[in-house]
Amino acid sequence: MSVSKEVNAAPVKRHMGLRASRAMANTGIYILLVVISIVWLIPFFCILLQSFRVESTWQVGYVIPQKWGLDNYRNLFNTDFPKWYLNTFIAALVTAALQTIIVLCMSYTLSRFRFKMRKPLMRFMLILGMFPGMLTMIILFRVLKDLGMVQANAVPGLILVYIASSGMGYYVSKGFFDTLPKSLDEAARVDGATRFQVLKKIILPLSKPIVIYTVLTAFMGPWGDYVFAQYISFGTSSGMNVAVGLYNWLNQDQIAKCYTMFCAGGVLVAIPVTVLFMCLQKYYVEGVTGGAVKG
Amino acid sequence: MKTYSDLEFLKLSKGQKILYKFQRFFAAIPTGLKNLFLGIGRGLKGLGAKVGEEAKDIITTFVHGDWKTKLSYLVMGFGNLARGQILRGLLFLLFEVVFIGYMVLYGAYWLGMLPSLGKVGPTKSYNEIYDVYVTQYNDNSFKILLYGVLTIFFIIAFIYTWRVNVKQNKLAEKILASGKKLRSGREDLRSMVDDQFHKTLLALPMTGILIFTVMPIVFMVLVAFTNYDGTHDGYYNNLFTWVGMDNFNTMLSWTSGTGSGTQSYAATFGEVLSWTLIWAFFATFTNYFLGMFVAMAINKKGINLKKLWRTILVLTIAIPQFISLLYVGKMFAKNGIVNGFLMSMGWIDKALPFWEDATWARITVIIINIWIGIPYLMLITTGILMNIPADLYESARIDGANAWQQYSKITLPYMLFVTGPYLLTSFTGNMNNFNVIYLLTGGAPTNAAASSAAGSVGYTDLLITWLFKITTGAESKYYLASVVGILVFVVVALISLVVYNVLPSIKNEEDFQ
Numbered sequence: 001m002s003v004s005k006e007v008n009a010a011p012v013k014r015h016m017g018l019r020a021s022r023a024m025a026n027t028g029i030y031i032l033l034v035v036i037s038i039v040w041l042i043p044f045f046c047i048l049l050q051s052f053r054v055e056s057t058w059q060v061g062y063v064i065p066q067k068w069g070l071d072n073y074r075n076l077f078n079t080d081f082p083k084w085y086l087n088t089f090i091a092a093l094v095t096a097a098l099q100t101i102i103v104l105c106m107s108y109t110l111s112r113f114r115f116k117m118r119k120p121l122m123r124f125m126l127i128l129g130m131f132p133g134m135l136t137m138i139i140l141f142r143v144l145k146d147l148g149m150v151q152a153n154a155v156p157g158l159i160l161v162y163i164a165s166s167g168m169g170y171y172v173s174k175g176f177f178d179t180l181p182k183s184l185d186e187a188a189r190v191d192g193a194t195r196f197q198v199l200k201k202i203i204l205p206l207s208k209p210i211v212i213y214t215v216l217t218a219f220m221g222p223w224g225d226y227v228f229a230q231y232i233s234f235g236t237s238s239g240m241n242v243a244v245g246l247y248n249w250l251n252q253d254q255i256a257k258c259y260t261m262f263c264a265g266g267v268l269v270a271i272p273v274t275v276l277f278m279c280l281q282k283y284y285v286e287g288v289t290g291g292a293v294k295g
Numbered sequence: 296m297k298t299y300s301d302l303e304f305l306k307l308s309k310g311q312k313i314l315y316k317f318q319r320f321f322a323a324i325p326t327g328l329k330n331l332f333l334g335i336g337r338g339l340k341g342l343g344a345k346v347g348e349e350a351k352d353i354i355t356t357f358v359h360g361d362w363k364t365k366l367s368y369l370v371m372g373f374g375n376l377a378r379g380q381i382l383r384g385l386l387f388l389l390f391e392v393v394f395i396g397y398m399v400l401y402g403a404y405w406l407g408m409l410p411s412l413g414k415v416g417p418t419k420s421y422n423e424i425y426d427v428y429v430t431q432y433n434d435n436s437f438k439i440l441l442y443g444v445l446t447i448f449f450i451i452a453f454i455y456t457w458r459v460n461v462k463q464n465k466l467a468e469k470i471l472a473s474g475k476k477l478r479s480g481r482e483d484l485r486s487m488v489d490d491q492f493h494k495t496l497l498a499l500p501m502t503g504i505l506i507f508t509v510m511p512i513v514f515m516v517l518v519a520f521t522n523y524d525g526t527h528d529g530y531y532n533n534l535f536t537w538v539g540m541d542n543f544n545t546m547l548s549w550t551s552g553t554g555s556g557t558q559s560y561a562a563t564f565g566e567v568l569s570w571t572l573i574w575a576f577f578a579t580f581t582n583y584f585l586g587m588f589v590a591m592a593i594n595k596k597g598i599n600l601k602k603l604w605r606t607i608l609v610l611t612i613a614i615p616q617f618i619s620l621l622y623v624g625k626m627f628a629k630n631g632i633v634n635g636f637l638m639s640m641g642w643i644d645k646a647l648p649f650w651e652d653a654t655w656a657r658i659t660v661i662i663i664n665i666w667i668g669i670p671y672l673m674l675i676t677t678g679i680l681m682n683i684p685a686d687l688y689e690s691a692r693i694d695g696a697n698a699w700q701q702y703s704k705i706t707l708p709y710m711l712f713v714t715g716p717y718l719l720t721s722f723t724g725n726m727n728n729f730n731v732i733y734l735l736t737g738g739a740p741t742n743a744a745a746s747s748a749a750g751s752v753g754y755t756d757l758l759i760t761w762l763f764k765i766t767t768g769a770e771s772k773y774y775l776a777s778v779v780g781i782l783v784f785v786v787v788a789l790i791s792l793v794v795y796n797v798l799p800s801i802k803n804e805e806d807f808q
Contacts, residue, residue, distance in 0.1 A: 061635015164507030167500030
């Protein structure tokens with residue numbers, strides 16, 4: 001009786017309720033997303049504004065400058081900043097080229113070839129990766145010092161350190177090569193192509209996304225590296241990269257003089273990297289999402 | 296403990312189910328460890344058998360081989376040369392000549408000095424003409440250790456090559472006996488880009504890894520057994536030498552040094568390790584769940600501008616971390632923007648001690664890490680979330696499951712299943728997350744009691760930042776840094792092994808949810 005009535009009425013009521021609650025939920029999510037966007041962007045907004053602040057060079061509790069100007073940017077050129085910038089840029093460029101070659105060699109081999117040492121090699125590198133890499137810095141510094149690649153000549157030393165062990169970061173691109181069908185290789189092999197020809201004529205043309213991803217991450221790495229660069233430049237200003245140089249500006253005794261200059265330097269560093277990243281964003285997203293699932 | 300069958304498990308109440316899973320997880324740890332040690336044992340046994348087999352093969356090859364083969368045992372590559380494989384033969388011969396030359400000229404010296412790490416330290420002698428003391432530098436412990444290790448590497452490489460040389464002779468005899476032809480040098484070269492192409496491709500990356508990772512790690516592990524530090528740098532002031540297990544005993548001893556407020560190494564290590572683990576746990580799981588949540592919010596049907604929201608978050612990945620971390624760190628400083636804003640709004644009248652108080656600092660670090668980490672997790676989880684079959688949700692909805700039930704019964708199990716390995720690597724990665732801690736706080740605020748042990752230890756210091764501080768301080772106790780590094784490795788390896796061994800059982804449990 002009353003039960004059957006309720007059953008009849010229920011779908012209509014539920015439908016209305018569903019639509020209303022969905023609208024409510026979506027509004028909630030929109031509010032959340034706007035808040036998140038603000039929280040995520042605010043630091044960059046602040047750094048941009050403070051780089052134009054002229055009235056004082058130290059840290060203040062407000063964001064919007066009282067006097068605007070380009071003084072901080074102009075002052076950058078009276079410091080070693082251009083030198084640091086150049087150092088980082090060269091290191092990033094060379095690293096991007098060489099590291100890509102090394103990583104692709106490694107990952108392609110581990111993905112496509114089946115040889116006896118393959119599994120032990122991968123396990124070995126996994127274990128090797130568990131050692132804190134920083135530990136090796138002590139000896140690498142002394143060795144590079146003997147080779148004359150530290151302090152003022154830090155850039156070649158830095159590049160060497162960046163690329164030498166980059167083969168261990170093969171996971172993401174191996175995941176990519178694993179997804180390319182093996183039948184492609186086999187068909188070409190049957191037609192008499194050598195392994196090298198298979199790589200050059202068949203695999204490489206298909207690998208554009210992963211090549212771009214590897215170049216991009218390899219290029220961005222040196223911009224953010226602090227610890228190795230700090231070790232190798234060892235207090236010599238002309239051998240520093242931007243991270244080490246700008247870090248020093250925020251030291252206790254420098255921050256009052258250099259805080260706004262740090263902001264300006266940060267903006268100059270961030271702009272090219274960010275623009276490049278945004279242009280190639282698609283490939284980065286593909287690489288990251290593909291790599292995580294493979295583990 | 297009691298194990299339930301699937302049916303029994305389903306009958307349990309919710310609380311019991313969770314309890315049961317926890318029990319299962321921890322009950323599996325001993326088994327995992329046991330399997331690990333059994334595995335190591337099996338590996339060693341296998342290795343022993345392998346060495347025996349190799350030795351037997353070397354002897355039988357010698358006994359049954361012809362004179363060319365026999366001579367090759369002494370003169371590497373002779374067999375190849377005599378059988379017409381000029382290229383291979385020359386390479387073998389060249390390697391042997393270089394090896395013997397190196398060993399006679401340098402290797403013997405380094406190897407001989409390795410047990411003592413140098414005998415004569417720098418000496419001072421009086422120079423009468425100029426009336427000054429002149430320091431004369433003699434042995435160099437650092438170089439002895441370094442080149443000693445390199446020489447051992449070289450010897451291992453030589454033994455391996457010699458073995459290959461013997462094997463090739465055996466193979467060549469067999470091929471010739473069956474009436475076939477041997478490969479010419481030209482064919483060898485061609486095979487480098489064909490069936491041996493993997494060796495060509497791996498040569499460069501593996502050389503780099505060997506020289507710049509394996510060799511330094513071996514060296515640093517050895518340093519843990521020496522007294523190499525700022526006052527024993529091995530050349531300019533004092534030599535360093537082997538001290539056995541002393542450094543490990545120091546690090547793991549509970550006796551504190553003299554003076555008030557000093558603390559033993561073991562206590563300091565325990566403190567830093569426990570914070571490292573707490574940090575890694577929170578950094579991994581807050582990012583994971585919040586990142587998943589944000590991804591789900593953006594993915595939700597009916598939300599527009601999906602691309603815009605994602606791009607805003609991804610933007611923060613693009614900006615080099617040192618800028619964002621250093622800047623955000625300063626925003627939370629005593630006179631930073633955050634405190635300034637809160638004070639100007641009249642919400643607080645005294646600056647909040649974001650970096651001055653231990654608990655505040657630890658929580659702030661974790662929260663800022665969420666800010667850093669969510670964009671990555673959002674990217675990673677977005678793709679996986681889209682892969683979950685939509686009909687699962689549809690049938691759940693028809694059965695009357697609410698949003699939370701759909702999440703906990705479909706989304707979460709699926710995500711954990713797929714991202715299990717990722718969670719593990721991200722946990723160990725966070726344990727060694729140098730950048731976030733060092734650039735944000737530099738380890739501050741200082742932990743006075745713990746600092747008395749070594750380096751200046753702060754409350755937010757991870758093992759890895761502590762290690763860095765130990766090596767850069769005035770004392771530069773490299774041997775201690777090396778001990779910390781080895782212990783980090785042990786912790787990371789143990790966690791990884793246990794989780795890997797337990798992981799499948801977790802997965803199986805989720806199958807019937």
